[in-house]
Amino acid sequence: MIKPEERQLVHQFILLEMAVKSLQHDYDTLGNLKMAKVYIRIVDDLLKVIRSDYYNNKRMLAKQKIEVIKWVHIDQYFSDVVVKNPGEDVVLRYAKQALKTQVENLIFNYLKEISHNTNTKQ
Incomplete structure (x- = not known):
């Protein structure tokens, strides 16, 4: 059983x-935009901060011997995530649209943080 x-x-x-995956996926298409340099810099800054938190989070999970094993596509609305933890594997079901919305909110929050940090340095 996985603790809350x-x-x-x-x-x-x-x-x-x-x-990280979404931003990397979209990164290649940024070169086609008129203001490509601006958008590429924003995404680069975002990826730098998000990757740092991603790897820190991954290390914390590894210390607790927890690992995300795989994603299992259920249908167009849901996916299962198989998580290995000491003792047993746990399957967590996620609604795809809810995850998409949460990822968008996460990215917006990081953008606000980056913008705030840039404004306070000036």
């Missing part, structure tokens, strides 16, 4: 992983 605080850590890890 561990489940929250796994959930945060999943959001960070999806944010």
